[in-house]
Amino acid sequence: MAGRTISDKVIDAHSADDDGTAAYRLVRVDAVLGHDATTALLIDDFERRGLTIWDRDRVLLTNDHFSPPSTIEYADISNKFLRFARDNQVTNLMLDRGICHQLLVEHRLCQPGGLVVGADSHTVMGGGIGTCATGMGATDILFTLVTGTTWLRRPETIAVRFHGELPPTSSGRDIVLELLRLLGESGAQYRCLEFHDESRPKLSQDDRFAVANMAVELGAKFGVFVPDEVTADYCVRRDGELLATPVLPDADAVYERVLDIDLSALDARIARPYSPGNVVPVSEVESVSISTAFLGSCSSGRLEDIRDAAEEVAGRAVHPAVRFIVIPASVEVFKQALRAGYVETLTDAGATFNHSSCGACGGIDKGVLGADDVCVSTSNRNFRGRMGHWDSRTYLASARTVARAALLGRIGPDLYRNEGAR
Known part of the structure; x- marks a missing residue:
């Protein structure tokens, strides 16, 4: 029998049917994630059919x-969602506590080797x-929500091996932007990207979340x-404590492709409008002069x-x-940023902090772009109209690049060459 990848093993372990050769498998999930905007779309059907969770x-x-609602329409959607959660006595209702994907990884429902589905693409x-x-x-x-199961087609797996040492001015954001440069937006379509961290020192957990989050921008399942x-x-x-036994790939796991990334050679990356795959080195x-920096x-x-x-x-000013x-x-x-003094440092420099939510990332509120705005952003998509007006322009980059651009008032090839700008 051929060696199995992580996704092979997780799907097999969660199988609710007996046919391991079937193209689609019925699987039991460990958790379901939902937020206000998309969960609200299923409430009417759920209640009309008299269903239960x-x-x-x-x-x-x-x-x-x-969070909090900025318009009457948003308030009505939010209230409908909250009523649904409370009426159905959902145990884990997180009210105004942050973005669902971050709250998922902060919660013990999300475990190594688990299978989770969510009503949003970045559940990945x-x-x-x-x-x-x-x-x-x-x-x-x-x-x-009703059955605790779903159907999955077993994805082929692309192994991505990271080695070398990530430069201090680069981060997980630069890694995933480099993957987008190499593979494009459909380079991992319905694949599992299996990341092997062989770097020294190892990537931080925050860097890993940044890479995993944008795997879906590559088309990955x-x-x-x-x-x-x-x-x-x-x-x-x-x-x-450790609540779950991690699932590891077999030593002889079969991969569709193996991609090696030398982190030592990775400098800052940026995605130009209007695609996360339109990536070049900074x-x-x-x-280009900017009007908005979004972190x-x-x-x-x-x-x-x-x-x-x-x-x-x-010690500087935006x-x-x-x-x-x-x-x-x-x-x-x-709260962690407050305790570390980062909020005061950024506020003193001229940054504006807003409540933890999606905000401008989806063109919702708290920094939506106008027609003439040019933004450098740590969000995950820069399609036309994503962060506001159709004619606005968004560049995707790391937090460090965003901060440097905020200080200079522009992006450009000298953003990292000119160390006097730091």
Whole structure:
């Protein structure tokens, strides 16, 4: 029998049918994730059919798109969602606590070797700790909420091996942008990206979440890190102990392709409008004045991102023509940043902190772009109209790059060459 990958083993372990050769497998899930914007789409069908949730303890619901609501329409959607969660006595309702994907990885429902589905594409971020997590549409989530099962086609797996030492000015954001440069937006279509961290020192957990989060931008079904000591340390700090046995690939696992990435050679990357795959090194990007710098979203609103930005702006001032908006990925991240002094450092430099939520990332609120705005952002998508007006332009980059651009008032090839700008 051929060796199995992580996703092979997780799907087999969660199988609810007997035919291991079938193209599609009925599988039991460990948890379901939902947020206000998409969960609201299934409520009418759920109630009209008189359905019940299969296990209220295995559902995590959070209002993150409309938190707090900025319009009457958003308030009505949010209230409908909250009523649904309370009427169905969902155990894990997180009210105004942050972005659902960050709250998922902060919760013990997300475990190495687990299988999680969510009503949002970036649920894949759970793969940062070795969870097979994926997003699905509202109809699929309705089925899973009621049955605790879903149908999956077994994906082929691409192994991505990281080695070398990541430069101090680079981060997980630069890694995943480099993968997008190499593979493009469909380079891992319905594949599992299995990340093997052979770097020294190992990538931090925040870096791993950044990579896993944007695996879906490559088309991946799962983006899973092979669990190791970094994973174990994170889970112990979060849960007090290891609650699950990590699932590892077989030594002779069969991969569709193996991709080796030398992190030592990786400098800062940036994705130009209007595609996350339109990636070049920052050293090759055209010089463009910006009006907005955005640090936030589920892809890069974590503590290390806020730390990197604070290091760049300490004792300096944001360019007078730039609005620098910071939204921590969760209230817990915000509290950590407060304790570390990063919030004060960034605020003193001219940054504006907003409540933990999706905010401008999806063009919802708290920094939406106008027609003439040019933004450099840590969000995960820069399609036309994604962050606001159709004519606005968004460049995707790391938190450090965003902070440097906020200070200079522009992006350009000298952003890292000119160390006097730091």
